[in-house]
Amino acid sequence: MGGNGGSGVNADKRPNELLGSWFVRSGWSKGELARQVNRRARQLGASHISTDTSRVRRWLDGENPREPIPRILSELFSERFGCVVAVEDLGLRAAHQSPSVSGVDLPWTGPQTVALISEYSRSDLMLARRGFLGSSLALSAGPSLIEPMQRWLVPTPTPPPEEPEHPAAARRAGRLSAPELDLLESTTMMFRQWDAQCGGGLRRKAVVGQLHEVTDLLQEPQPAATSRRLFKVAAELAELAGWMSYDVGLQPTAQKYFVLALHAAKEAGDKPLGSYILSSMSRQMIHLGRPDDALELIHLAQYGSRDCASPRTQSMLYAMEARAYANMGQPGKCKRAVRMAEDSFEDVHDWDDPDPDWIRFFSQAELHGENSHSYRDLAYVAGRSPTYASLSEPLMQKAVDLFAKDTEHQRSYALNLIGMATVHLLRREPEQSAVLAKDAMAVARKVRSERVNTRIRKTVDTAVRDFGELAEVVDLAEQLAVDLPETAEAV
Numbered sequence: 001m002g003g004n005g006g007s008g009v010n011a012d013k014r015p016n017e018l019l020g021s022w023f024v025r026s027g028w029s030k031g032e033l034a035r036q037v038n039r040r041a042r043q044l045g046a047s048h049i050s051t052d053t054s055r056v057r058r059w060l061d062g063e064n065p066r067e068p069i070p071r072i073l074s075e076l077f078s079e080r081f082g083c084v085v086a087v088e089d090l091g092l093r094a095a096h097q098s099p100s101v102s103g104v105d106l107p108w109t110g111p112q113t114v115a116l117i118s119e120y121s122r123s124d125l126m127l128a129r130r131g132f133l134g135s136s137l138a139l140s141a142g143p144s145l146i147e148p149m150q151r152w153l154v155p156t157p158t159p160p161p162e163e164p165e166h167p168a169a170a171r172r173a174g175r176l177s178a179p180e181l182d183l184l185e186s187t188t189m190m191f192r193q194w195d196a197q198c199g200g201g202l203r204r205k206a207v208v209g210q211l212h213e214v215t216d217l218l219q220e221p222q223p224a225a226t227s228r229r230l231f232k233v234a235a236e237l238a239e240l241a242g243w244m245s246y247d248v249g250l251q252p253t254a255q256k257y258f259v260l261a262l263h264a265a266k267e268a269g270d271k272p273l274g275s276y277i278l279s280s281m282s283r284q285m286i287h288l289g290r291p292d293d294a295l296e297l298i299h300l301a302q303y304g305s306r307d308c309a310s311p312r313t314q315s316m317l318y319a320m321e322a323r324a325y326a327n328m329g330q331p332g333k334c335k336r337a338v339r340m341a342e343d344s345f346e347d348v349h350d351w352d353d354p355d356p357d358w359i360r361f362f363s364q365a366e367l368h369g370e371n372s373h374s375y376r377d378l379a380y381v382a383g384r385s386p387t388y389a390s391l392s393e394p395l396m397q398k399a400v401d402l403f404a405k406d407t408e409h410q411r412s413y414a415l416n417l418i419g420m421a422t423v424h425l426l427r428r429e430p431e432q433s434a435v436l437a438k439d440a441m442a443v444a445r446k447v448r449s450e451r452v453n454t455r456i457r458k459t460v461d462t463a464v465r466d467f468g469e470l471a472e473v474v475d476l477a478e479q480l481a482v483d484l485p486e487t488a489e490a491v
Contacts (some may be wrong), residue, residue: 019059258281275317372393376394
């Protein structure tokens with residue numbers, strides 16, 4: 001292969017129009033792309049790769065580079081455009097990869113799950129480089145994501161009954177007491193509260209460090225009941241690490257944590273928690289412009305937890321189903337899912353059957369916010385339809401009013417303020433939109449969330465494009481430059 005990662009010359013090769021299209025839209029020069037490929041290759045440990053402008057030109061002319069270059073290019077273009085750009089989308093052939101390096105197609109066994117979480121969290125803590133952690137270089141989407149996740153449904157073999165322990169064995173190092181387990185679980189709840197208040201940027205490394213500590217405990221001999229509780233803690237921490245990574249824009253990292261969280265939830269035997277993790281993956285796919293994948297993941301979550309999910313969890317899953325249908329441009333199915341979410345929430349009674357902490361965020365305010373965003377998304381898909389914007393507005397207003405009284409969920413408050421601002425833009429009411437966008441900026445200053453900041457910037461850009469001559473919009477753009485300058489990279 002030499003030092004450039006190229007393949008043999010193909011006499012029949014033709015220009016790679018797909019790669020050329022992504023390359024032109026990226027705005028990169030050949031030299032800039034070559035430098036980025038070399039930098040990623042060094043991070044991967046592939047120091048033999050030394051790409052230059054002539055090599056990039058040969059790829060554009062139709063040469064198919066060998067791994068890991070197709071994965072590196074997929075990662076670089078995915079980051080550049082904020083959506084999944086698969087190897088195949090670049091007109092390149094992906095080499096067959098073993099399960100250990102393919103990102104999401106991992107073995108569904110307890111010991112390997114622990115080893116993979118341990119390895120990945122350690123890499124994250126050590127490298128903490130944007131977009132590169134361990135062997136996960138590219139986002140998975142389509143069948144390469146959905147098919148491995150379907151194995152969540154395969155029943156786990158029943159373990160043999162435990163033999164009674166000798167008292168001396170119970171005192172061995174590594175055995176956790178019930179109070180110690182309680183403390184681990186309450187620490188996870190505290191991390192989740194921090195995330196809701198402060199965004200993903202401030203505590204992500206602390207969560208990853210705690211996750212790594214839990215995998216150390218899982219590698220020590222524990223009674224089966226203790227192992228199940230530890231796997232549940234690991235699943236919740238891995239989901240939270242994924243969610244925080246998603247919030248600060250580390251998309252491949254987020255996906256890997258979500259997948260590992262689902263594996264841990266399966267080992268814990270916690271199907272509702274597994275369905276919640278799949279819903280987080282679904283939300284990420286909507287964000288990345290893959291609503292078909294999002295819908296598949298939600299249906300997988302609904303089927304897997306059909307006999308055990310609480311009304312609150314069912315309501316959340318229906319709301320996410322509505323978001324997927326909205327982004328697919330299917331209003332009838334979207335409205336039905338909105339109704340199902342509302343009907344399910346009517347059966348939520350805290351005093352009757354208290355929910356686990358991970359789903360408690362899904363309040364009446366969150367329900368209104370999700371459903372209003374579904375109608376808002378429908379409005380965009382339907383060519384800025386005022387009809388769907390009108391359906392969105394009253395629900396969004398309810399969400400904003402409820403979140404205004406909620407000091408804990410500040411990021412959700414900011415997201416719904418900016419959602420309301422977009423609804424007013426759709427209704428061609430820029431003055432009201434500017435007021436709400438300024439309110440969102442005030443909250444965003446207290447929340448370290450690149451997702452919130454990006455949505456505010458996009459909304460202000462839209463206001464400037466459509467109503468740039470208005471004094472209120474000019475003032476809004478100036479305020480954005482002061483309040484939310486382009487942020488430094490967050491990890």
